[in-house]
Amino acid sequence: xxxxxxxxxxxxxxxxxxxxxxxxxxxxxxxxxxxxxxxxxxxxxxxxxxxxxxxxxxxxxxxxxxxxxxxxxxxxxxxxxxxxxxxxxxxxxxxxxxxxxxxxxxxxxxxx
Amino acid sequence: xxxxxxxxxxxxxxxxxxxxxxxxxxxxxxxxxxxxxxxxxxxxxxxxxxxxxxxxxxxxxxxxxxxxxxxxxxxxxxxxxxxxxxxxxxxxxxxxxxxxxxxxxxxxxxxxxxxx
Numbered sequence: 001x002x003x004x005x006x007x008x009x010x011x012x013x014x015x016x017x018x019x020x021x022x023x024x025x026x027x028x029x030x031x032x033x034x035x036x037x038x039x040x041x042x043x044x045x046x047x048x049x050x051x052x053x054x055x056x057x058x059x060x061x062x063x064x065x066x067x068x069x070x071x072x073x074x075x076x077x078x079x080x081x082x083x084x085x086x087x088x089x090x091x092x093x094x095x096x097x098x099x100x101x102x103x104x105x106x107x108x109x110x111x112x
Numbered sequence: 113x114x115x116x117x118x119x120x121x122x123x124x125x126x127x128x129x130x131x132x133x134x135x136x137x138x139x140x141x142x143x144x145x146x147x148x149x150x151x152x153x154x155x156x157x158x159x160x161x162x163x164x165x166x167x168x169x170x171x172x173x174x175x176x177x178x179x180x181x182x183x184x185x186x187x188x189x190x191x192x193x194x195x196x197x198x199x200x201x202x203x204x205x206x207x208x209x210x211x212x213x214x215x216x217x218x219x220x221x222x223x224x225x226x227x228x
Contacts, residue, residue, distance in 0.1 A: 034216065043118075043205050044156075044219040090155065100146075100217055104155045 002027040004093050006103035013081055014111050021076040021106045023065075023091030031093040033074040035065055038088040038105075047089075050074065061085065086110045114140050116208050118220035125196055126228055133191045133223045135206030141186035142208035146217065147179075150203040162189045196227045 003026045013019045025031065032051050036044040048059025055067040065076045074091060091103040115138040125131050135145055143164045148156040160181050161169045168181035178200075180192040189208075193200050203224050207217040 032216075036219070041203075041222070041224065043116075043221040044207075046216070046218075049216065094216070102156050107153070 002093055002095060002101045004091055004101050004103040006091055006106050008106050010107045012109045012111055015083055016080045018079050019081050021089050023074045023103060025072050025093045029095060031095055033067060034092040035076050036090045081110045083110050114210050114218040116218045116220040118206055118223050120223060122224045124226045127197050128195055131193045131196055131225060133204055135189045135220050137187045137208040140210045142210050144209040145183060145189040146207045147191050148205045150205060198227045201225055201227045
C-alpha cells in the first residue's frame with residue numbers, strides 16, 4: 001500500500017526567507033510525485049510534478065522539489081518566499097497514474 | 113492547460129433539500145473523475161471515483177444513497193447530496209483524470225455547501 005506523510009502541519013516563515021516543506025512517501029512500486037497548492041476557498045493547483053528523468057523538478061511561482069529515491073522523499077523548496085505564497089500545500093503520489101494518495105497538507109504562513 | 117469547472121461555487125440550502133453539483137472538463141475528455149470532500153484545515157477525503165458510463169465506486173464509509181454520482185458523458189460528472197443536513201456542510205472538490213503521457217488529476221475550483 002502507498003502512503004504519504006507531510007511531517008509539518010504548519011510552517012511559519014518570514015517574508016524573503018527560504019522554506020522547505022517536507023514530504024515522505026511509502027510505496028513498494030514506482031510512483032509519480034506531485035505538489036499542489038490550495039489558496040483559501042479554492043481548488044488545488046498543480047505546482048510541479050516528477051514523472052521521470054532529472055530528480056530536481058522546477059515548478060511555478062519559483063518552487064522546486066527534489067526526488068530522493070533512497071530517502072523516499074520529495075521535499076518542496078523555495079529560496080525566497082512572498083506573502084502571496086501563504087496557502088495550504090499538499091504532496092501526492094500516484095501509482096500508474098490512476099490511484100492518487102494525498103498527504104495531510106502543510107499550512108504555510110508567510111510573515112511580513 | 114486542462115481546465116475543470118464546478119458549478120455552483122457556493123450553495124446555501126435548507127435542511128432536507130437536495131443539492132446537485134456539476135463538474136465539467138472544459139477542454140478534454142475525462143473517462144474518470146473523482147469527488148473529494150474537505151473539512152476546514154484538513155486534507156482532501158476521497159469520496160468516490162466516477163467512471164463514464166458505469167456506476168461510481170465509493171470509498172468505505174461514504175453513503176452511496178446519500179451522495180449520488182452520475183457520469184453521463186466524458187465531460188460531465190454530477191454529485192447530488194440528497195436530503196442534505198447541516199453535517200453535510202463542507203467544501204466539495206472534483207477532479208478529472210487526464211494528461212499525456214501520464215495521467216494526472218486536474219482539479220475544479222470547489223463548491224462550498226452550507227446547509228442551514
